[in-house]
Amino acid sequence: MSVVASNVSAPAPSATGWMALLQEDDLALQTAAVSQLLTHVNTLWHQIAECLPDLESMAENTELPMELRQAAAAVASRVFFHLQEPQQALRLALEAGPQHFDPLEQHSPYVQRLVAAALDSFLKVKQDESVSVPKDQLQGMVYRLMDASCQAGHFQHALGIALEAQEVEKLKEILASQDTAFLEYAWKTCVENVTAKSFRQQALQVVADCLEKKPRTEAAYDLVVVYQLLNQPKAVAQTLVELLGSDDKLLGLQLCFDLMDTGDQAFVEAVAAEIPQEGFDQARKILVDGFPGEMALSFLHKHSHADPLIMENLKKALEERSSGSRSSVLHHAAVMTHSYLYTGTTNDSFLRKHLDWMKKASNWAKFSATASLGVVHSGHITEAMHLLQPYLPEEGQGEVSTAGGFAEGGSLYALGLIHAQPGTSAAKRHESLQYIRGHLRTSHANEVQSHGAALGVGLTAMGSADLVICKELKELLDTDSAVSGEAAGISLGLVLVGTGAGNPNSKLSEEFSELVAELKNYARETQHEKIIRGIAMGLALINFGQEENADACIEEMRSDRDPIMRYGAQYALAMAYCGTGSNKAVRILLHTAVSDVSDDVRMAAVLGLSFVLYKTPGRVPELVKLLLESFNPHVRYASCMAVGIAMAGTGNPESIALLEPMLDDMTDYVRQGALMGTAMIYMQCSDSKKTRAFREKLFSIVGEKHQSTMTKMGAIMSIGIIDTGGRNCALKLGSRLGFNKMTSAVGLCLWLQHWHWFPMMHFWSLALTPTYTIGLNSNFQYPKKFSIVCKSKPSAFAYPKKMEEKKEEKKKRVETVTLSTTAKEKARLARKRVKLGIYGEEMDVDAPKEEEIKEDDAKEEVVENKAEAERKVPQPSEFRVSNPSRITASQSLVCQYDLEQRYQPVRPTATPMGVIILKDTSTQEDDELETLRSPADEPEGETVPPETFVWTPPQPK
Structure with a gap:
């Protein structure tokens, strides 16, 4: 007997019958129908949606039994959930009661979405916004969630709800009984996840109050960080004083160095002002006497790996292809590349050697060339005046000439650049500030000199919020000189950076608000675009780190008819929300990048993304991937630069792949941006096939005859960017502890x-x-016995190899034999045939001597054996990094402390990079201790200022 399979499929499930029963008057039928609908609502919600009005009517009918009403509400709630209307779903879920909706059931997507909707609604209620759910029901649900989480021991979950709901009192209850480790988790969660600055400050204050009750040794690190986040220098100073006066002095010194890492010199000086003068010499040496600056300068000078052949080859390539104005642009770019290569190293030997080459700089290029000395000698404050003496304006020269002054203005700018580095001596910086201010007041007639003086004042007084200095800069602005006014506007921003002057919640006096209002009015009245741009950028700097406090100012600038003010608004947004990852800021920037009518505004918007998202750099390439294909070249340029800034120093292959097509873009300045962006990504990366090819490409572009000036300029600057600071510097917007580096x-x-x-x-x-x-x-000496373990091959983080100078051959021979490339041995035999004089019948040359042949063979064999040996010898899987050394951000991820050695870090859980205070576990004397010395103290003697150069105009024929 055969069995025939049936082709008849089972009927599709349907809710039509149960939905029809809802119209019956019989309660039993209605109850059965609702029960069935509740069972199948997750699969048949699309059908049940047709009877939503009936279900809501049943849920609101007070004449029906409570159980039926709640069941109907539960069905309707789930239908609204599937329709992606969480607020309506929440309203009905709360009516359904706890038997149908348990907010503690966190594994259900339905519950998770409704809890999120409840928190959103609760926030809106607290902000006096209307919602569909009663406030008491929302509050009861949120409180029940937190209480139940605490009872179950899920304190992290309770903390998250309290932060989402912005409930300060509940936050106090949750944190009151927690240990220091949980409090550390709490403040980090506040920083990373709380978007509203006002509530974040309240939450951090709660954490600080809880930490104050813990033992000082246990909670000191977290206290200092939290008080710094709260911008409370007095509280930071009190904590440091307690540590420095106890057995935990080393921890106190470590925290002083960590404090310096943020680059906020004004805050550091405010802390130092609260520390007693006597008995705390080491702390003051770190905070205000310039020891961190000396240490950085000493390292950059002694451990510089700058390749001297780079500038020699670049100079040679430019001289071979020089012509007219194109030559002056590229000459200036080369001067800047020199300053980038040797930033902070104090090595200006190339300039001394090629003074004739430097004399080619004229007018503003001469200003810039002189100022570049401030980049090379950045942080070298002890020798600053001595180095720049040949260029500085003469004292007591009376009225300043209205012409010239390019070297003088550049030297004042250079003086500011030298002293602006974080960690330099406050006293020396103040001394230089007074010197530059004197020239600022007397140089109004000379716009070049006043331009340099204004920038110098802004740099040396950065963040000081000195009203007198602001008024002096405003006087220069009122002269209505385009060049001077631009510098004055920028410098006002530098002096007031991060203060939020003019904003509703600013802590500065009313005079500052009036000053900012005057700046905005001046920008509307002046006809000089340079002045408008200077003021716009000044306003952007003022709003650094202000977040929502800056929203009113940013909105005012964004709605301005002048595109330059809208341009400044993009940078104001980037500065205000720097490092926050704010979705609001990203949304505004992206919208502007594709909608504004001004190319410059769109460009600034794209660049702003790299500031807002620098803590999550991987998001930047994802966001700008489509913008790289924009028809607008300004947007493409900015996208290249944004990717470079975000991924600087990572060597990220995906980002490199994104920029590679842009290197051949049809627009020259887009190619420039792609070159500089790629150079940023390759900063501090070790040798690889890709990096070597890119370095070779840069030099080949400089030497190509048909490349545009803009592209060549990008290639020249990229040569400096990729090896900046003697290959010992990185582009970083954040500190080791997660703070924004204001100076950077x-x-x-x-x-x-x-x-x-x-x-x-x-x-x-x-x-x-x-x-x-x-x-x-x-004692601030570094023990040479201390080392750090790097769990990686040595080549992974090694310095790139330096260029080799090509030696000219003594004899040139014409070879007619075609060398075989198919086999190594055949090629070698062919070379020997050439050396033996076997050229052919028509060639008549002297045969080399037998000794020469043997010597060549020996050299060739040594090279081949060495290369073969290098390939065969395996690299160790780990190595030790000596003290001191370069450790890059990428390298720090695979580094760890050896806790068995004599010298131990005072904070063994910290990232092994930067300044590490060590405790000596042995009582024996250590002879291998070294003291840091500045470049001026090195054996070769004092740094000699470079010879001044004078530009002589060509005589008319």
Whole structure:
């Protein structure tokens, strides 16, 4: 007997019958129907949606039994959930009661979505916005969630709900009984996840109050960080004083160094002002006497791996292809590349050697060339006046001439650049500030000199919020000189950076608000675009780190009819939300990038993304991937630069692949941006096939006859960017502890303005961070026995190989024999035939001597054997990094402390990079201790100032 399979499929499930029963008057039928609908709602919700009005009517009918009403509400709630209307779903879920909706059932997507909707609604209620759910029901649900989480021991979950709901009182209850480890988790969660700055400050204050009740040794690190986040220098100072006066002095010194890492010199000086003068010499040495600056300068000078052949070859290539104005642009770019290569190293030997080459700089290029000395000697404050003496304006020269002054103005700018580095001596900086202010007041007649003086004042008084200095800069602005006014506007921003002057919640006096209002009015009235741009960038700097406090100012600038003010608004947004990852800021920037009618505004918007998202750099390439294909070349240029800034120093292959097609873009300045962006990504990367090919490409572009000036300029600057600071500096916008590095953000923001005004190129030195790692004992000496273990092959983080000088051959021979490339041995035999004089019948040359042949063979064999040996010898899987050494951000991820050695870090859980205070576990004397010395103290003697150069105009024929 055969069995025939049936082809009849089972009928599709349907809710039609149960839905029809809802119209019956019989309660039993209605109850059965609702029960069935509730069982199948997750699969048949699309059908049940047709009877939503009936279900809602049943849920609101007070004449029906409570159980039926709640069941109907539960069905309707789930249908609204599937329709992606969480607010309606939440309203009905709360009516359904706990038997149908348990907010603690966290594994259900339905519950998770409704809990999120409840928190959103609760926030809206607290902000006096109307919602569909009663406030008491929302509050009861949120409180029940937190209480139940605490009872179950899920304190992290309770903390998250309290932060989402912005419930300060509940936050106090949750944190009151927690240990220091949980409090550390709490403040980190606040920083990373709380978007509203006002509530974040309240939450951090709660954490600080809880930490204050813990033992000082246990909670000191977290306290200092939290108080710094709260901008409370007095509280930071009190904590440090307690540590420095106890057995935990070393921890106190470590925290002083960590404090310096943020680059906020004004805050550091405010802390130092609260520390007693007597008995705390070491702390003051770190905070205000310039020891960190000396240490960075010493490392960059002694451990510089700058390749001297780079500038020699670049100079030679430019001289071979020089012609007219094109030559002056590229000459200036080469001068800036020299300053980038040797930033902070104090090595200006190339300039001394080629003074005739430097004399080619004229007018503003001469201003820039002189200022570039401030980049090379960045942080070298002890010798600053001596180095720049040949160029500085003469004292007591009376009325300043209205013409010339390019070297004088450049030297004042250089003086500011030298002293603007974080960690330099406050006293020396103040002394230089007074000197530059004197020239600022007397140089109004000479716009070149006043331009340099204004920038110098802004750099040396950065973040000081000195009203007198602001008024002096405003006086210069009122002269209505385009060049001077631009510098004055930028410098006002530098002096008031991060203060939020003019904003509703600013802590500064009313006079500052009036000053900012006057700046905005001046920008509307003046006809000089340079002044408008200076003021716009000044306003952007003022709003650094202000977040929502800056929203009113940013919106006012964004709605301005002048595209330059809208341009400034994009940078104001980038500065205000720097490092926050704010979705609101990203949304506005992306919208502007594709909608504004001004190319410059769109470009600034794309660049702003790299500031807002620098803590999550991988998001930047994802966001700008489509923008790289934009028809607008300004957007493509900015996208290249944004990817480079975000992924700087990572060597990220995906980002490199994104920029590779842009290197052949049809627009020259897009190619320039792609070159500089790629150079940023390859900063501090070791040798590889890709990096070597890119370096060779840069030099080949410089030497190509048909490349445009803009592209060549990008290639020349990229040569300096990729090896900046003697290959010991990185582009970093964040500190080791997660703070925004104010100096770096400001430096990078202003460096990007070189698009409009080339002397802004010098701000690159402020954007850089030395990547040294040095362990110090209690006497600030570094023990050579201390080392750090790197779990990687040595070649992975090695310095790139330096270029080799090509030697000219003594004899040139014409070879007619075609060498075989199919086999190594055949090629070698062919070379020997050439050396033996076997050329052919028509060639008549002297045969080499037998000794020469043997010598050549021996050299060839040594080279081949060495290369073969290098290939065969395996590299160790780990190695030790000596003290001091360079450790890059990528390398720090595979580094760890050896806790068995004599010298131990005072904070063994910290990232092994930067300054590390060590405790000596042995009582024996250590002879292998070294003291840091500045470049001026080195055996070769004092640094000699470079010879001044004078530009002589060509005589008419």
